[in-house]
Amino acid sequence: MSARILLTCLPYYSHLVPVLVPVAKALQKAGHAVAVATAPAMADELARHGIEHLPLPHVRTLEQLLADPAVLSSPGMPGAEDEEAADTARAREEPGALTKAFAGPLAGIFARDLIAAAERWRPDVLVRECNEFGGYLAAVKLGLPRAVLDIAPGTAAHLPFLHDTLNAELVALGVLGDQGDPGRPNDGLLAAVVPARWYADPVPSLRCYRTDDPGVADFAPLAVAGLGTVAHTVVPEASRLLAAMALALGELPGPAVLSTGPAEWTGPRPPNVRIVPFAPQSRLLGRALLFLSHGGFGGVQEALRSGTPMVVLPLFADQPANARRVSELGLGVAVDPAEASPEVLASACLRVLAPEFRDRAAEFAGLVRELPGFDVLAEDLAALR
Incomplete structure (x- = not known):
């Protein structure tokens, strides 16, 4: 029986093309309806691969965000933090301002657009790449089964630092009261694209898959x-x-x-x-x-x-x-x-x-x-x- 599966990702080529596109094509080949929800700027890339695009009208690319002084100076955004704080966070390997923004105000924007798109497209399952948190917020709000494409396993170390940020966004969506807890965004199927040996600690929900072989170039560099x-x-x-x-x-x-x-x-x-x-x-x-x-x-x-x-x-x-x-x-x-x-x-x-x-x-x-x-x-x- 076919399913309707909605994928989400941040609007970066490196987050979309290497993994999400092949996953979408595998779903298409298996007879499922599939679409990718992300920024309008990714329309041409998705069309090139023959994948349905659900454009999220208020989601912008990183270049668009960094070029807008009003965005950078707003609360919770990178420009609102001083350089010393950013350096301290980086030195401790805690998430920097940009990561927090993508789990906070930018995730909230993504989630609201995604909820509206999902109400029209009516997915059975929502699958997000691990850096994109609006999909998590929307799935919780809509009560959808969810999974994570783990295209960056190291970001899991940031999740404890993002707990309060994600909780605040769920409260703003009316999912939780002030004392609520968002749980763990990576709960459910965590789909890895490397063997389990890469993970230093065991992950109970982890399943590992092989990405497509791209072939080799004619030129052989050292x-x-x-x-x-x-x-x-x-x-x-x-x-x-x-x-x-x-x-x-x-x-x-x-x-x-x-x-x-x-x-x-x-x-x-x-x-x-x-x-x-x-x-x-x-x-x-x-x-x-x-x-x-x-x-x-x-x-x-x-x-x-x-x-x-x-x-x-x-x-x-x-x-x-x-x-x-x-x-x-x-x-x-x-x-x-x-x-x-x-x-x-x-x-x-x-x-x-x-x-x-x-x-x-x-x-x-x-x-x-x-x-x-x-x-x-x-x-x-x-x-x-």
Whole structure:
């Protein structure tokens, strides 16, 4: 029997395309009705993949939010906090102002638009990616079965700090009284895209699935590097780090690819390094021996799947947790961004090219291959209705 399954995500390419789109396609293939609710700005991307879009009219992209002084200065938003407080939160690996905003006022906006859309679309199940909390609020309000696509396991460490923020949003939606408790947003099916070994602590509701194999690129680089699609917007030192990465890659004994983002590149261009705005990262990693990145989980997950050892420069959000887990599992090394000179990065890269890192990464990739695919996840999600 077919089900109506509504997926939600923050309006970032890296949150939508690598996991949510393949899940939506698996649901379509299984005969279920599926739609993705997110910002209007994602309409073209979803249309490109042939997936129904429920546009949430008041949900904006990160670039749109950061460009609006009125939003940044409003209570609960990043601009309303002073720089010292943000630095302290970052040092403690507590969620920063932006994370709290996406679990607070921005989640409330998302939830209200989503409730209106869900009343028209009438889903049987609501599935959110773990960074998007409006879906959680709406599911509780509407009494819908829910599941979580765990596209960033490290963010689970933030949940205790977000308890009061989420509770306040549920109170505002009329779900709870002032003394209510929102429970745990990750209750229910937690769908992982890596083997259970990645999780340092057991998670009773965890089920693990294998993402689609993207194939491999024609070009075989020794190393692939970049800072993802979000860091360029929110990290002031991104340009400095990219320049250091380019110079470090220039010291390696083989070709490398560095993805620098949409801005015009004016930094160093070592002869063995291809500088591109955007690279087919997942396909390149299938042939690379090294991945140098900020440790966003999308890229980490791709490297785990391809068996590519990593050097990680954790910058924000779940990245410190990802870097720590990469080190603990012997799949690579972490470098403090403040110490990321070209010399330090080159040394770390050469170290990770050693056979022991390749062997451990290959072993982990074997665990990935043993996981069931998204066809099984589609069955599990439909069974929640």
